[in-house]
Amino acid sequence: MSLELTTLLIFLSSIFAGVVGSILGLGGGIIIVPALTLLFGLDITTAVAASAVSVIATSSGAAVAYLKKGISNTRIAILLQVGTTMGALTGALLAGLLDPRWIFILFGLLMGYSAYAMYQARRTEVPDSVVSDRLAQRLRLEGVYYDQALDRLVEYGVTRTVPGMALMYGSGTVAGLLGIGAGAFKVLAMDQVMGLPIKVSTATSNYMIGVTAASSALIYFIRGDIQALVAGPTALGVLVGAMIGARLMVRMKGSTIRTLFIPVLLVIAVQMIWKGAMM
Amino acid sequence: MNLIEDRIAIILKLGLILSSSLIGIGLASLLTGFESAWGQWLVTAGLVVLVATPILRVVMALFGYLMERDFTFVMISLSVLLILVVGVWVGAPH
Numbered sequence: 001m002s003l004e005l006t007t008l009l010i011f012l013s014s015i016f017a018g019v020v021g022s023i024l025g026l027g028g029g030i031i032i033v034p035a036l037t038l039l040f041g042l043d044i045t046t047a048v049a050a051s052a053v054s055v056i057a058t059s060s061g062a063a064v065a066y067l068k069k070g071i072s073n074t075r076i077a078i079l080l081q082v083g084t085t086m087g088a089l090t091g092a093l094l095a096g097l098l099d100p101r102w103i104f105i106l107f108g109l110l111m112g113y114s115a116y117a118m119y120q121a122r123r124t125e126v127p128d129s130v131v132s133d134r135l136a137q138r139l140r141l142e143g144v145y146y147d148q149a150l151d152r153l154v155e156y157g158v159t160r161t162v163p164g165m166a167l168m169y170g171s172g173t174v175a176g177l178l179g180i181g182a183g184a185f186k187v188l189a190m191d192q193v194m195g196l197p198i199k200v201s202t203a204t205s206n207y208m209i210g211v212t213a214a215s216s217a218l219i220y221f222i223r224g225d226i227q228a229l230v231a232g233p234t235a236l237g238v239l240v241g242a243m244i245g246a247r248l249m250v251r252m253k254g255s256t257i258r259t260l261f262i263p264v265l266l267v268i269a270v271q272m273i274w275k276g277a278m279m
Numbered sequence: 280m281n282l283i284e285d286r287i288a289i290i291l292k293l294g295l296i297l298s299s300s301l302i303g304i305g306l307a308s309l310l311t312g313f314e315s316a317w318g319q320w321l322v323t324a325g326l327v328v329l330v331a332t333p334i335l336r337v338v339m340a341l342f343g344y345l346m347e348r349d350f351t352f353v354m355i356s357l358s359v360l361l362i363l364v365v366g367v368w369v370g371a372p373h
Contacts, residue, residue: 060329074284223371
């Protein structure tokens with residue numbers, strides 16, 4: 001394959017990753033890493049480094065639209081970010097010290113169970129009457145946004161704030177160890193634990209993933225793992241995809257997003273259990 | 280829309296325009312083989328700007344909370360930034 005063609009193909013497949021990632025609040029690493037290694041034959045270090053850049057591109061590319069539409073909740077994002085960044089740090093420190101096999105299998109099973117829970121709740125547009133807990137009230141985490149698909153304002157409460165943060169810490173640790181699943185766990189914690197509407201969950205997760213990825217991307221820069229001809233077209237493609245995805249997502253029904261989420265959760269669950277079992 | 284979100288969106292947009300132009304021009308010069316070293320440098324600069332955008336969002340939010348005198352969230356934003364710095368320090372090769 002010529003250099004021009006490879007660059008173009010990386011760009012085009014990254015658009016797809018950006019669309020999927022921005023709608024579901026994931027980094028798109030589950031698409032980018034296999035695409036770069038399997039389709040383009042790149043080594044895993046280069047692919048993972050490009051994937052960290054692509055997570056940031058997904059996050060920032062979609063964030064402009066989500067901020068303007070008021071769908072992402074920046075207060076919840078920054079609060080939960082304490083948990084995820086501390087978790088990522090713990091994961092980085094534990095790597096090599098701990099046999100992560102059982103953690104992978106445990107979280108893989110948890111992810112599989114979440115796919116089932118998501119399937120059961122697949123028709124839910126907006127959770128009804130979530131009463132905010134005391135901490136959420138004190139920190140003013142509740143919010144309101146205009147839902148284009150439902151054509152009405154959606155007011156939402158936030159519950160189980162502390163368990164939500166604890167799950168963020170756990171998922172941050174796992175993501176730091178394994179390198180996948182960070183975005184999916186954020187969405188699940190907000191949707192299934194804290195009772196947020198699915199669109200708020202994915203948009204807020206999308207907002208958060210860039211911040212955690214920024215520190216890993218910086219580390220890859222320092223190590224010299226970021227290659228211009230790989231990370232460049234990936235970043236551009238993902239940016240374009242994320243802008244398209246964000247525009248699609250604001251018009252989508254919550255139930256559609258839930259349905260799209262189920263197979264992705266299953267894939268991540270299988271990946272995690274597989275990696276754990278293979279260790 | 281809230282004032283903080285509004286400002287973050289504007290800064291973010293500017294950052295993205297700058298970053299994608301740098302990457303785009305850099306890739307074009309790399310692929311045409313014209314000024315390859317310069318192209319490499321431009322793409323890297325664009326990627327650095329892109330990587331900076333999420334950090335910038337936290338910093339912008341921090342200033343927003345400071346102006347609103349919401350000190351709980353000032354502390355929360357500060358701790359996120361601090362953990363990020365520690366994370367880079369721990370992860371970077373020494």
